[in-house]
Each structure stands twice: as C-alpha cells, then as structure tokens.
Amino acid sequence: MEICNCTAAETPNRDHQYSRRSFVKLGSLGLGASLLFSPSPARAGAADALLLSCMDYRLVDDLVRFMDSKGLTDKYDHVILAGAAAGATAEKFSSWNKTFWEHLQVAIDLHKVHKVIVVDHRDCGAYKIAYGPEHTKDPALERAVHAAVLLPLALEIRQKYKDLHVETYLMALDGTVEPIGEHA
Ligand SMILES: [Zn+2]
Structure with a gap:
C-alpha cells in the first residue's frame, strides 16, 4: 500500500x-x-461583440482564427453552448435558452457589446440531438436546417435589442466559414 x-x-x-x-x-x-x-489600458474599454458558439473541441482554434480575421482579437465576450444557435433556442435545451439571454444582457450591461456573432458548425452533435442526424448527410439540407435556426434567433435578438447588429455563420470542419442570412 x-x-x-x-x-x-x-x-x-x-x-x-x-x-x-x-x-x-x-x-x-x-x-x-x-x-x-x-488594469491594462487595452482591456479597460468596452467589448465590440458577443460570440455564441458550440463547445465542439475540433473547432476551438478555428473560432479564434475567425474572430482574429474579423479584427476582434480580445474584443469579444464568448458564450459557449453545445449547438450554438440550437443551444440558445431548441426546446431540447430549454434551460440553456435562458442562459444565452442572461449572458447577452450581462455582456451589454458590463461590456457594452453592440454586435452578436453566432457561429454554428457542420456535423454538430447537438443539432443531431435536437433535430435528428439525417440532415448532416446532405450539405445543402444541413445548411438549410442551420439557417432555419440561426435566422429566427437573429430576428429575436434584433426584436429584443434594436441597437444590436447580428451576424450568423456556419463553419465547416476545416474551419472555413460561410455567412448565413442577409448580412452576407
Ligand atoms: Zn456542435
């Protein structure tokens, strides 16, 4: 022993x-x-955006690269819910829905964010749980399912917060990102 x-x-x-x-x-x-x-002067001001993404381990570095490419390094709050837009809206994850809205309010109150960026991704396990696995077998259908979740969420955010700009994206597993919706 x-x-x-x-x-x-x-x-x-x-x-x-x-x-x-x-x-x-x-x-x-x-x-x-x-x-x-x-406090560091670079961190003393307000943040520009709130990022909502999935927790998927495969895309953590790609998310950072994407936000860097938008000039938002160290300028965004980050809420992580499995499924991103699905985590914020799907009935299957109803307790997380509330978490998203509460975090958005905190990001506005504390950091004066003026933009919400929602990044869904392909082959998302949470989307399979919420909406079934079939849609991931057809890229066009998969895009349509994500659009059907992302766009109503964007609309709801704009209805609740008229001054917020909302961008919605779908990320592939190689890290490439396509815009979903009219901000494209
Ligand atoms: Zn996911």
Missing part, C-alpha cells in the same frame, strides 16, 4: 507560500504593485 504524507491541510499552505514568493520576486524586479493591480 502506498503511503502519502500529504494532507489536505498542507495544500493551501504551499499555494499560499508560492504566491508570496511570486509576489516578492516580482517586487524585487521593480514590477511591483502597479503591474499587479493596474
């Missing part, structure tokens, strides 16, 4: 000591309190 001398009570102590050492080391380098406690 393996014997461990560690106790739960020791862990916070070690963490505390490490934090103190880190602080002292920064202080000795002359970086001190101003670095630790002053």
